[in-house]
Amino acid sequence: MMAFLPSWVCVLVGCFSASLAGASSLSDMEPPLWKESPGQFSDYKKENEMYVINPWVYTERLGMYKILLNETARYFAKFAPENEQNILWGLPLQHGWQYKTGRLADPTGRTNCGYESGDELCISVDSWWADLNYFLSSLPFLAAVDSGITEISADQVVLLPPLKDQTKFCYSVSSCGSSFRETMNKWNAFYQLLQSPLSNFDDLLKSLWVAHTSTLKDTIKSFEDRYDYYSKTEASFERNWVLAVRHLAAVLFPTTLITSYKFQKGLPPRMLASNDTAPFINDFTTFQNVVLLILNMLGNVV
Numbered sequence: 038m039m040a041f042l043p044s045w046v047c048v049l050v051g052c053f054s055a056s057l058a059g060a061s062s063l064s065d066m067e068p069p070l071w072k073e074s075p076g077q078f079s080d081y082k083k084e085n086e087m088y089v090i091n092p093w094v095y096t097e098r099l100g101m102y103k104i105l106l107n108e109t110a111r112y113f114a115k116f117a118p119e120n121e122q123n124i125l126w127g128l129p130l131q132h133g134w135q136y137k138t139g140r141l142a143d144p145t146g147r148t149n150c151g152y153e154s155g156d157e158l159c160i161s162v163d164s165w166w167a168d169l170n171y172f173l174s175s176l177p178f179l180a181a182v183d184s185g186i187t188e189i190s191a192d193q194v195v196l197l198p199p200l201k202d203q204t205k206f207c208y209s210v211s212s213c214g215s216s217f218r219e220t221m222n223k224w225n226a227f228y229q230l231l232q233s234p235l236s237n238f239d240d241l242l243k244s245l246w247v248a249h250t251s252t253l254k255d256t257i258k259s260f261e262d263r264y265d266y267y268s269k270t271e272a273s274f275e276r277n278w279v280l281a282v283r284h285l286a287a288v289l290f291p292t293t294l295i296t297s298y299k300f301q302k303g304l305p306p307r308m309l310a311s312n313d314t315a316p317f318i319n320d321f322t323t324f325q326n327v328v329l330l331i332l333n334m335l336g337n338v339v
C-alpha cells in the first residue's frame with residue numbers, strides 16, 4: 038500500500054502545475070461568505086460574560102476559522118506576506134468546499150437544512166462531512182483559546198449543541214479537554230510550537246498533521262451510521278477520503294492558501310450520485326475525474 042503512495046501524490050502534484058484559473062487574487066481563494074462571517078469575538082452573541090457560537094450555522098462555524106487565521110497570522114508573517122503561508126488555511130477551505138458542494142445539508146432529505154431553497158446556512162447534524170468537520174473546527178479553535186493565542190480566556194466561550202446526538206459532541210475548552218484530552222494536547226502542542234521563535238515551517242506542518250489525524254482517529258467511529266444516508270458512490274468517496282487524508286498527512290502536504298485552493302479544484306464539485314463512474318463523469322473536469330479515480334483505487338488497495 039505504501040508503495041502506491043508516491044504515484045498518486047505525483048499525479049496530484051502534476052495537476053497542481055495547472056494555472057490558477059479563475060483566481061486573480063488571494064481573496065478570490067477564500068471560502069464562500071468569508072467576508073460576511075464573524076472575524077472577532079465581539080461579532081458573536083454574548084451571554085453572562087460568555088461568547089456563544091452556533092457551529093450549526095455555516096457562517097458562525099466559518100467565523101471560528103476566521104478568528105483562528107487572524108490570530109495566528111503574526112506567526113506566519115515570516116514565511117510570506119498576506120498570511121498566504123498560514124497552514125491553517127486548509128481547514129476553512131475544506132469547509133467552504135463542503136458548503137459549496139451541498140455536503141453540509143441534511144442527507145436524509147427530511148428537513149430543508151442546508152438547501153438553497155430552504156435554510157441555506159444550516160449545517161445538518163446528520164451530515165457525515167459536517168460532523169467530522171465539527172471536530173476539525175471546534176478542537177483547533179478551542180485549543181487556540183486554551184493556548185492563549187486569542188484575547189479571551191478559556192472559560193469565556195461556549196458552542197451550542199445540535200438538535201440531536203448531543204452526547205457525541207463537546208462544547209467548551211473544559212468539556213473537549215476531558216473528552217478528547219490527547220487530541221487537545223496535540224493541538225495545544227501545535228500552538229506552543231507556533232509561538233516559539235525557533236519554529237520552522239516543516240516542524241509546524243508535521244505538528245499540524247499529527248493533531249489533524251488524531252482528531253479524525255478519535256471521532257470517525259462515532260459517525261459510521263451516517264454512511265447509510267448517502268448514495269453508494271458518495272459513501273465510498275467518504276471512506277476513501279479518510280484514507281486520502283492519511284496519505285496527505287504522511288507526505289506532509291502543505292495546507293497553505295494557494296496549495297489548498299489548487300488541490301480542491303480536483304475534488305467533486307457536487308455530491309456523487311449512484312450512476313457517477315469516474316473517470317467518465319461528464320460535468321466533472323479531467324482533474325476531478327482523475328482524482329476520484331485515484332481515490333477509488335486507494336480504497337480498493339486497502
Ligand SMILES: *[C@@H]1O[C@H](CO)[C@@H](O)[C@H](O)[C@H]1NC(C)=O
Nearest residue numbers: 076077106107108110111120
Ligand atoms: C485581524 O482582524 C482585525 C479586526 O477585524 C483586522 O483589523 C486585522 O487586519 C486582521 N489581521 C489580519 C492579519 O488579517
Ligand SMILES: *[C@@H]1O[C@H](CO)[C@@H](O)[C@H](O)[C@H]1NC(C)=O
Nearest residue numbers: 310311312313314317318319
Ligand atoms: C444519473 O442519474 C440522475 C438522476 O438520479 C440523472 O439526472 C442523470 O442524468 C444520470 N446520469 C447519467 C450519466 O446517466
